[in-house]
Amino acid sequence: MTLTQSLLLILVLITTSAFFSLAEITLAASRRLRLRQMADEGDARADRVLRVQEQPGPYFTVVQIGLNAVAILGGVVGEGAFSPFFSAVLERWMSVDAAQGWAFAASFVIVIALFLVFADLFPKRLGMNDPERLAVRMVGPMQVLITAFKPLVWFFTRSTDMLFRWLGMPLQRVDQITSADILAMTEAGARAGVLAVREQQVIANVFQLDTRLVGSVMTSRDRIAWFQKDDPESVLRARIVAEPFSAYPVCDGDIDHVLGYVDAKDMFQRVLSGQPLALDQGVPLHKALVVPDRLTLTEVLEQFRQAHEDFAIIVNEYSLVVGVITLNDVMSTVMGDLVGPQQDEEQQIVRRDENSWLIDGVTPVQDVQRALDIDTLPHADEYETLAGFLMVMLRRVPKRTDSVDWSGYTFEVMDVDSYRIDQVMVTRTQPKAKP
The missing domain is CATH 3.10.580.10 (CBS-domain)
Structure with a gap:
């Protein structure tokens, strides 16, 4: 086989490997919500991708058969294509045996580099950019290959299924969307500028309704x-x-x-x-x-x-x-302040300067955490207001000038009326961490 023929064959193998890599990553990265939306808009291919995601065994079996077969052929063809050329060049400066050894190493490195860049990294990054659009284009050819290699697909799929059963693992893909997943998506949308920050906060507030008590x-x-x-x-x-x-x-x-x-x-x-x-x-x-x-x-x-x-x-x-x-x-x-300033919250939380706040004792702890940018408070299930937080931390009814330190802040009781905490001065004692 001439060098030109070998190069053409390597090009075909790289293209084939890139096809299987793209097919693999697009199916794995495709979001079911986006595919369902595309299917509802009339794209029948999206519905086929959804069905494949439910039973991905045969699909990935064909992908792995293709990738492994191409990798083996690529090594054989690449070594045979480049080794004679490099050996002939290197024999001018070293012995025949040494030249053949270095020629093999050079051929190996070049073939690995070509396949790594053009058959693996490039198609996978391409597939991650728009997985749903590419997945619906790949599903048709892949289903043809699944049919063509049905005996092999059946054997390897059944073998893998037996291994899953032996390990007690589910055979089907389980997609459970939690509130944390939705909040993470909205936060990512807010950071990307797709969703306004205030709108993202409204969504977060909706999920807090299940955890906030009426008090x-x-x-x-x-x-x-x-x-x-x-x-x-x-x-x-x-x-x-x-x-x-x-x-x-x-x-x-x-x-x-x-x-x-x-x-x-x-x-x-x-x-x-x-x-x-x-x-x-x-x-x-x-x-x-x-x-x-x-x-x-x-x-x-x-x-x-x-x-x-x-x-x-x-x-x-x-x-x-x-x-x-x-x-x-x-x-x-x-709604928060999306529809206008919250007068009640402004009265309850008054920012005096960059590092101090005057807060009413009955202010809900969620509002305090949001104002101070505090992620968690200790014993959070034992109280609902800032006054409750101080009582739990002090283990008694607070008196004027009592204070509690937490998470870089000092909470000092400023005014008590008939055992009711009216005002609390909150002072930042540690500099705010830079994002």
């Missing part, structure tokens, strides 16, 4: 504006002006005996129409939705949906009222 966003007991059932109209008007809310619980004697609630819209309509506001003179009293304080925000949303309500009373295990929550509270947690 993290509710209006706490001491901040609830409520009416007595026999309050005169003057008291109702003064309360509404001083504490404007969308709904007001109506109680009998104290806040733990809730009769229902009145909607602010109903009261405004009565004022505009000149009707009296007294609760015993026709103001609609709505039945209050009561939920336990251990529910997550996702469960509260479901309760709102089932009851067709957007306001709920939160009680603890002793049937004492601990707070109230509205649908708007939950949605504000999801």
